[in-house]
Each structure stands twice: as structure tokens, then as C-alpha cells.
Amino acid sequence: MSEEEAKAQDNELEELVLRESIVSATGLNEGSLQIGIKGDPSLRETTLERKRYESPVDKVIEPLMDNLEELMLNRSCYRVFIGFNSGEIRTNSIFDPLRQEIHASEKLADKAYMDRHFPKISYEDKIQAMRDIYGLIKESKLFAAIPGYWKNIFTKRHQTWDPMTKDEIHTIMSSIKIMRDLPDFYLRNITICIVQDLVRMQFNCDGTQIISAENYQKFIEDNMP
Secondary structure, eight states: OOHHHHHHHHHHHHHHHHHHOSSBTTBSOTTOSEEEEOOOHHHHHTGGGSOOOOOHHHHTHHHHHHHHHHHHHHBSEEEEEEETTTTEEEEEETTEEEEEEEEEHHHHTSHHHHHHHSOBOOHHHHHHHHHHHHHHHHTSHHHHHSOHHHHHHHHHHHHHOOOOOHHHHHHHHHHHHHHHTOSSSOEEEEEEETTTTEEEEEETTOOEEEEEHHHHHHHHHHHOO
């Protein structure tokens, strides 16, 4: 295969990979600021018949949301999952990026617990650390061994990447209790990721919404009473 043919093949594979993924290596594309995925139809059909109950998260939601916003803005955390049914909070830290920690919501609502588990780091330093980590990957022997089309995807993402902003994080965190308190189709779990600049939400009707951070405010305005 000639160099031109190999390059053309890489371009075709790159386009195919990005087109096939719901959320690709580059995140949601410009034409898909919001994606809805339908879940189990039996859950959708019985949504209004299922009794609602107060979860462990609901009992501590106000101090918990304050602490989680603090984690995202001024601590090592770059991704957080809030599970209302289970009461679990899953976190990813810039200081241990390949592993996920699981915390009980009532513990993470306690500031002393948060101080012990999450070192302070400025938002700006955290973002730079993310750039440094991806920069190291790009210079590694592992990167040199991957196919050309994946090198293209990675390089373009690295060059154009911008994280979630502080204002976007505040908007998201301040709306979670509102969505949880909705009378019918209330929030069941939510994931906020600074790196991918998106929010993933599931409601009690079992559908999933994946929304870019920049489009989140519009989602709230269109869907919240």
C-alpha cells in the first residue's frame, strides 16, 4: 500500500470511528449537543405507578451538593457519579486517573471526610495536569504503536480540547436538587465529567440523556417547570 493510500484509509477509518460512537474520543460532535437513549420500555410504561422513596442522597442533598461542587472546582476530582437509588458517589481523581473510588453519600456530605480524601488543587492546575497527562501519552512508546487514524483522533482532540468551565459546573450542581424534586420524571443518577465536558443523566423512566455542558442550561430551560 502506498503512502497516499494508507493516509486515505486512515482518514476513512477516523471518520467511521467518530461517526459510530455515541460519545467518541472527541466527545459529542457539534451537531449532537444532546443525545437521548431509550431504556427498558417496561420501566417507561410503569413510571407513574412506582412509589417514590427518599434515598440516602436525598437526606443529605444540600451539604452533599455543596461538597461535590467544591470537589470539582477546588479539589482533585474531575468526574463524579451520583446514584440516588444506591446512595453511592463515584469519583475519579487527577492524582489517580485510572481508578474510580466509591463513597457513601452521607460520608461525603461531611466536610472533614471530604478534606481527608480529596487534596486541594486549583481548577487551573487541575486542567493543566490533564493536558500534561495527555501530552505524556502522546510522547510514549505506546502511542507510537497505535494505528494512524487513532493518532489523528488523539492529536486533534489534544490540540482543540477545552474543559468544562467553572460557571458550567456551578449551573449543573445547583440544578441537581431541582431535577431530583420533579414530581413525575425525576433524576435517578447523574455523571458530570470535566474532561469530556458533558453530563449524563438517567431519570426514573429509564431513559438516558447525554448533554454537552454548554447546552445544559438550555436543556434545563426547555425541560424544567
